[in-house]
Amino acid sequence: MMVSKRTALVTGASRGIGLAVARRLAAEGFALTLAARRPEPLHEAAAQLRAxxxxxxxxxxxxxxxxxxxAVAGEHLSRYDALDVLALCAGTGSVGSLDDYPVRRWDRQFAVNVRSAFLLVQRLLPALRTAAARSEHGARVVAIASITGVTAEPGLAAYSASKAALISLCESITVSEGAQGVTATAVSPGYVETDMTAWMHDRLDPAAMIRAEDVAELVAGVCRLSRTAVVPNIVMTRPGPQLWRA
Ligand SMILES: NC(=O)c1ccc[n+]([C@@H]2O[C@H](COP(=O)([O-])OP(=O)(O)OC[C@H]3O[C@@H](n4cnc5c(N)ncnc54)[C@H](OP(=O)(O)O)[C@@H]3O)[C@@H](O)[C@H]2O)c1
Incomplete structure (x- = not known):
């Protein structure tokens, strides 16, 4: 068992925001467990970080x-006896009008964006408590939600609702576990330049989108705070008149 390093488990770590978070936490000295579905890009990301x-x-x-x-949680726990940071970056979304939106797409978004968070938090809570008991930083769950989980946008009912649920789950973690030093932070950005927003490029210049590295910087900052600083939700928007919109 290694107990000296702080450890983090990052989902959605093969690209986009998750990879930026993993890179940032690696720079802070965290030992990392990474998850994503497709093996090849995930192993490629892992090799970059090892380098x-x-x-x-x-x-x-x-x-x-x-x-x-x-299996992801078990793999982490086979190597480490604690978990300092659970960074929930895996997510999916799609656009469509309310009246004919396929229910299977609704279900998929709730499964990936919320159910996975619940499964991992439940399984890893004992390891988060162990880390919290010995770290001045406590232990942190940081979930990449979305500004659309704070204020709904047309065409994004399933995505917005799933992200609102994720923000709520973060609050529940904090009110249930905060006294033990385990707290959760939702990070709720507007459009970030990643593969997920490639479909927007004809409408919004990618250079005008938030950078994944800036989201990762916030995640790392939250993880550097002392255990008494609780941050429920951080909203991040782009310059311009949209303020509370993606
Ligand atoms: N981009 C934005 O504008 C934006 C804004 C606000 C919030 N967010 C949120 O930020 C998070 C990251 O978004 P992103 O833009 O970085 O997306 P992305 O570029 O599409 O990357 C998504 C990552 O999640 C993994 N993933 C997807 N489904 C998964 C599953 N079921 N199990 C495990 N891994 C899975 C992907 O790898 P595989 O495909 O190989 O599984 C990939 O590593 C998401 O939760 C997203 O909703 C994004």
Whole structure:
């Protein structure tokens, strides 16, 4: 068992915001367990991080599936006796009007965006408590939600509702576990330049979107705070008149 390093488990770590978070936490000296579905990009991301000196375990898995989420958590716990940071970055979304939106897409978004978070938090709570008991930082769950979980946007009912639920789950973690030093933070950005927003490029210049590295900077900042500083939700928007919109 290694107990000296702070450890983090990052989902959705093969690209986009999750990879930026993993890179940032690696730079802070965290040992990392990474998850995403497709093995090749995940192993490629892990190799990049190892080249920077990080200790990395990559676990290909669909974290919305109970057995696979269990496997990711189990892989972390086979190496470490605690978990300092659970960074929930896996997510999916799609656009469509309310009246004919397919219910299977609604279900998929809730499975990936919320159910996976619940599964991993439940399984890893004892390890988070162990880390919290010995760290001045406490232990943190940081979930990448969305500004649309704070204020709904047309065409994004399923995505917005799933992110609102994720923000609420973070609050529940904090009110249930905060006294033990385990707290949760939702990070709720507007459009971030990643593969997820490639479909927007004809409407919004990618250069005008938030950078994944800036989201990762907030995540790292929250993880540097002392255990008495609780941050329920951070909203991040782009310059311009939209303020509370993506
Ligand atoms: N981009 C934005 O504008 C934006 C804004 C606000 C919030 N967010 C949220 O930020 C998070 C990251 O978004 P992103 O823009 O970085 O997305 P992205 O570029 O599409 O990356 C998504 C990551 O999640 C993984 N993933 C997807 N479904 C998964 C599953 N079921 N199990 C395990 N891993 C899974 C993907 O790898 P595989 O495909 O191989 O699984 C990939 O590593 C998401 O929760 C998203 O909703 C994004």
């Amino acid at each position: 920077l000196g990080a200790e990395v375990t990559a676990v290909p898995a669909d974290v919305s599936d109970e057995a696979q989420a269990e």
